[in-house]
Every structure is written in structure tokens, then in C-alpha cells.
Amino acid sequence: MATHKSFKITVALMLVFFLSPILGIADNKTEDTTEESFNPTEMIMHHISDSHGWHFFGEGEDSFTIPLPVILWTDDGITTFMSSAFHHDVEGEHIVERNGQKFVNYHEKIYLLNEGEDELKFDEETHAALNADRPFDLSITKNVASMLLTVLVMFIFFLGLAKHYRKSKFAPKGFKNILETLVIFVRDEIAKPQIGEKKYMKFMPFLLTVFFFIWITNLLGLLPGAANVTGNISVTVALGLFTLALILVNGNRDYWQHVFWMPGIPTFVKPILAIVEILGVFIKPIALMIRLFANITAGHIIILSLIGLIFILENAGVAAISVPFALFITVLELLVAFLQAFIFTMLSALFIGMAVQEHEHH
Amino acid sequence: MDLITPEYGLFVWQVVVLIILIFILTKFAWKPVMKAVAAREDSINDALASAEKAKEEMANLKADNEKMLQQARAERDEMLKEAQQIKKNIIAEATDDANKKSEAILEKAKVTIESEKKQALAEIKSQVAEISVQIAETVVKKQLDNKDEQMKLVDKMLDDVKLN
Numbered sequence: 001m002a003t004h005k006s007f008k009i010t011v012a013l014m015l016v017f018f019l020s021p022i023l024g025i026a027d028n029k030t031e032d033t034t035e036e037s038f039n040p041t042e043m044i045m046h047h048i049s050d051s052h053g054w055h056f057f058g059e060g061e062d063s064f065t066i067p068l069p070v071i072l073w074t075d076d077g078i079t080t081f082m083s084s085a086f087h088h089d090v091e092g093e094h095i096v097e098r099n100g101q102k103f104v105n106y107h108e109k110i111y112l113l114n115e116g117e118d119e120l121k122f123d124e125e126t127h128a129a130l131n132a133d134r135p136f137d138l139s140i141t142k143n144v145a146s147m148l149l150t151v152l153v154m155f156i157f158f159l160g161l162a163k164h165y166r167k168s169k170f171a172p173k174g175f176k177n178i179l180e181t182l183v184i185f186v187r188d189e190i191a192k193p194q195i196g197e198k199k200y201m202k203f204m205p206f207l208l209t210v211f212f213f214i215w216i217t218n219l220l221g222l223l224p225g226a227a228n229v230t231g232n233i234s235v236t237v238a239l240g241l242f243t244l245a246l247i248l249v250n251g252n253r254d255y256w257q258h259v260f261w262m263p264g265i266p267t268f269v270k271p272i273l274a275i276v277e278i279l280g281v282f283i284k285p286i287a288l289m290i291r292l293f294a295n296i297t298a299g300h301i302i303i304l305s306l307i308g309l310i311f312i313l314e315n316a317g318v319a320a321i322s323v324p325f326a327l328f329i330t331v332l333e334l335l336v337a338f339l340q341a342f343i344f345t346m347l348s349a350l351f352i353g354m355a356v357q358e359h360e361h362h
Numbered sequence: 363m364d365l366i367t368p369e370y371g372l373f374v375w376q377v378v379v380l381i382i383l384i385f386i387l388t389k390f391a392w393k394p395v396m397k398a399v400a401a402r403e404d405s406i407n408d409a410l411a412s413a414e415k416a417k418e419e420m421a422n423l424k425a426d427n428e429k430m431l432q433q434a435r436a437e438r439d440e441m442l443k444e445a446q447q448i449k450k451n452i453i454a455e456a457t458d459d460a461n462k463k464s465e466a467i468l469e470k471a472k473v474t475i476e477s478e479k480k481q482a483l484a485e486i487k488s489q490v491a492e493i494s495v496q497i498a499e500t501v502v503k504k505q506l507d508n509k510d511e512q513m514k515l516v517d518k519m520l521d522d523v524k525l526n
Binding site: 019048049052102107136137139140141143144147148151154155158159162165166169170171180184185187201204205206208209210213232233234235237238239241242293297308 | 364365366367368369370371372373374375376377379380382383384386387388390391392393394395396397398399401402405
């Protein structure tokens, strides 16, 4: 019964998911036809980029947007206000004044206007702001809010799972059993084979956290109106840097010897190989961050493009083809959501394993 | 280009969130969960091992029982065989004894018969002698006129003897 119910919920969510961009774009279109034609790039970029408010549907003042806190760190200290203060303006026209500082939102980037200025000006050539600076923006943006949602979900899931063991020594039932199976999956299929029986325990917290964080965030990202968190380069850079930090901190003597002065090869090759290996140390986490970012963003772009086709061709009949296609891609994205979490964790474990491995001396 | 330009704010939040997640989940979730799972796996392994051991012990016990049974059977067979032997012996002895006894009885009987026979013969001898003497007496006493009368007399006397 439970599976049946959850299947229904899934179907319902998917319907909402497909309807929401259509509705959103439909609104977009009816308003835009008078001024400009439908711009798919703008629509897609809007959906996959971060923003200061959590927009669901509608346009301008009529839109349904959850305001989020804007936190700015300027030379005068920290300034906070809700994103609704901009009144949905992202063209840098609406000025928000706080403590004598004037802020504008230009394409979801917040600028602090220089004193005496009340209009944002850009250099025609370089597109750099002429009369404004960007303060350090620590706002709870849509992505940060989504991230916090993932944190909440993970706390509920795993603190709940841990609670079970305080009461019982038997295996949990139902959903908790699935969670336990996944934890064991990370341990037995990722950590143990890549890092080895002796040292895997130390890295389990990181691997488990990253695996579930990426997976749950990926899945939440597929919900209607959700943020594209793991498809944001800032997020994947942070994740990749964690892996790099673990490699740098835990790399043993053997590892660094193999990087800087590879044993067992002619001496004149050693410096060349050292350059390659040093580059490799950094390329590995960079590959991780680009892979995750590109895969998730690409998935979102494909789905949005297929839906966008309806409005590009200005024919509702296209929906008959593009909606099933988008549905297919979404189901594929469910798989990709797991796969990318798995690959990121797996490769992190592999790189860590290489760094802590005890080499047999030849 | 915005797409691939990292935003510092989001980066900082991601780092903070991940550190908090790792810290809290490690303390309150991963460690207890991993510990409990490992403990359960150990207990399952232990249970399996002890079950295996019990099975082995059971097999040993069964083998012992079988051995004991075998031994008991052998003993029983031995006892039966002995009893059979004893029976045979007893029967043989008894037969021997009986034979000996019957022989002795026969011997005794024979001896008795012999002695009786001797006695009887002696008696008969003495009787014959007596009768002979009587016949001779009678013959002598009667003056026989003719031979016929003599013969008649002898026959008559012999008949008497027979009747005796």
C-alpha cells in the first residue's frame, strides 16, 4: 500500500513539475509577446542559476516568490534585508537603501552603489560596473536555502536512523532499512574496496556525508521549482576542495614520493613526471567538480529545452512530443542523481585510497 | 560565463554547511550507525559460528552414540553367542551324564540279570536233579512189567515236568 501511495505522490509531483515551467513560461510569454519574443536561453539560465528569492511561478509583481534573507558584508559591516525589498527587480533599477548604503540587484548580483550615485552604470566594452562594487554576498540564496533543506532532510533521516539503534539491536524495518542498506553500500562498495580494510573507517564520515548530500540534493533539484544546487560550480568547487584537502592532509610519504620523485624510472624522466603528477593532484578534484556540475546542469538544460520547444515553435501540439521526452529525461535524471553521487564518492574514495595506500617497495 | 564563475557567498555557505553536516552527522549518526551495524554483523557472524560449532558437536555426539550403539550391539551379540555356547555345553553335559547313568543302570541290570540267571539256572539244575531223582525213584519203585508201561510212565512224568 505504501509503495502504491508513494508512487501516486511521485506521479503527482512529476505532473506539477512539468506543469510549473509551462505555466511559468506561459505567463512569461503572454506578457512578453508585446515587447519581445520568447528567449529560451534567458528562461533556461533563469532556472539553473542561483537567485536571491525562491521563485515558483508568475512574473514581476504578480509572481509567487518566497523572499529570502539577503546578507551583505560591506566595509561598514553586515547589512541584512529580505530579497522582497527589490520588488522582483533584477535589472538594477530598484534601489534598496539601508544605513545610507544603496543596493541594486542586477541579474541576481547585488551591487553597492558608490556614494552620491543613484543609477548603476556599466562599461560598454568590459561589462564591468563603473560606479558600484560588489559586496561580499553571504545571502541565503535559493541554493543556500535548498542546501539547508537537504541538511534538514539528512538530519531527519539519519538522526532517526541512529535513534533506532539506541532502542534496538535488530535491523530496522521499512525506510530506515533502506537507509541502512545505503550506508552499508557506501561502506562495502565504495570505502572498503577503494581505501582498504585498515584505513577506510577514518574517511567514512566524509564519504557518507558527501554521498547522501549530493544524492538528496540532486533528487530535491528534480522537484518542481527546485534549485539547481549540485549543478552550481560554487557548490561543486567546495565539494571538490574537501576531497583535495583530505588528499593533501592524509597523503603519506609513499604518495608524495610518487608525486615528486617517482621511484623505479630513469632519473631524467623524474622531473617531467613530477610536473605531470603535481598537475594530477589538482586535476583530480577539478575533474570531480566539473563532472558533477556539468552532469546536473546538463540534465536540467535538456529538460528545460524540451519544454522550451513548445514556446519556441509556438505550438501546444509540440507538447505531445516534448513532454514525453522531458519525462523520459527526468526519469533518466533520477538515475543520474544517484549515479553522480556514487561517482563523486567513489572517485573521492579512490583518490584518497591512492594517497593513503601502503606501497610495496620494489 | 556566469554559469562557470564561482560565487564566493555560495561557496562559503557550502563549506560551512558541509562542515556542520560532517561534524553533527559523524557524532550523532554515522558513528552510532556504523557501530551498531558492525556490532550486529559481528553478532550474526558469532551466531553463525556457534551454530556451526553446535552442528559439529551434534555430529560428534551422534557419532559417539552410533559408536556406543555399535558397541552395545557387539556386546549383545557376544553375550548371545556365549549363552548359546553355555546352553550347548549344558545340553552336552546333561546328555553325557544321562548316557553314563543309563549305562550304569544297564550295567547294573545286566549284572542283576546275570546273577538272577545264575540263580535260576542253579535252581533249575537242582530241580532237574530232584525231578530226575524222583523219576528215577518212581521208575525204580515200580517194577516195570513191560516196556510200554515204562514208556508211558516216562512220558507222563515228563508232562508233569512241563506243566511245572
